Amino acid sequence: MSDNSSGGNTGAENTGNAGTESTGNAGTGNTGNQQTVLNYMLSNKVEAGLWLTRVFTVVCTVLFFFPIIGDNPYGFYQRVFISSAATSALRLHQRLPHIQFSRQFMGMLFAEDSCHYLIFSLIFMNSYPITMALIPVFLFALLHACSYTKNLLNVMGPQSMQIIRSLIDKLTQQQINILRFIACTEIFLMPAVFFMIFVGKCSIFLPAIYYRFLTLRYASRRNPYCRTLFSELRMTIEHFISRPQCPGFLRNALTKGIALISRLAPQVAH
Known part of the structure; x- marks a missing residue:
């Protein structure tokens, strides 16, 4: 009887020790992941x-x-454009x-997409809320944030947060469609801005400033979707009127x- 009791106590102690070690290792692993992610960000x-x-x-935006x-x-509408302007300024400084103070530098500055969206954010930051204007900054922020989030997940481990990875992968698969939708929104914001004048x-x-933004997007070297959408819209209308x-x-x-519109379109170097 005494031997069996002793064996039972030993089993309980082993189980307790194993549980303590397992909990300790899990805690250490989580802390290690947090430190690794923090080091990666720093x-x-x-x-x-x-x-x-x-x-x-x-x-x-949400x-x-x-x-x-x-x-x-x-208040959230303004914060969207303030944070978007901060993103664009930081990205512009990075590029x-x-x-x-030279003509060459100014040409390089206005050729950058981040400069375009810095102008865009400043245009709408203090304007009357135009819901349509939130779409481009929201979608660009979402795409780029997801890309960096995936890097963080890779640092945490190849099997970490599979649900988030799956959502990011699905969003990435739709990247071209999203960029085309952004370009479409940029184009149709122009008549929306004109309409805002008539309703006071x-x-x-604002239309003159936004027209300048739109010409920069049309001539963008890194993002041709605005120019592509203009061409597709023109072909669609020409087919309709024929x-x-x-x-x-x-x-x-x-x-x-x-x-x-063809006369107003800027010349683009090919």
Whole structure:
């Protein structure tokens, strides 16, 4: 009897020790992962800062549409563009770290997509809320934030957070469609801005400033989707007006509209 009791106590002690060691190892593993991720972020503070501002942009956009915190959605609207401007400025500094007061540098500056969206963010930061204007900054922030998040997950381990990895992979598969949708939004914001003038919601200078932004996007070297969408829209309209069923007055109006937009389009070097 005494031998059996002794054996039972020994088993309990072993089980207790194993449990303690297992818990200790799990805690050490979690702490190690946190330290590894933190070290990875500290090794490139600019990229980590960009990730944080982009996540903040995404969160503020969601809170604008679903104001579960606070009672003033306009505050989140402004924060979206403030954080987007911070992202663009930080990215611009990363691309062009040395400021120069020369024509060549200004050309390089305005050729950068981050400069385009710095202008975009400043345009809409203090304007009357235009929900459509949130779409490009939200989607760009989401795409880039997901890319860096996947790097963090890789640092944590190849099997970490599979659900988040799956969501990121699905989003990445739709990247081209998302970029095309962003370009479409950039284009159709122009008539929306004009409409805002007639209802007294924006300054008469806003369309002129936004037109400048749109020409920069059209001439972008790294992102051709705006230029591609313009071409596709033109071909679609030309196909429509070539049909016999198209009324004459509408054909004339659309033809003049195409000619006007073609004259306003900037020259793009190929």
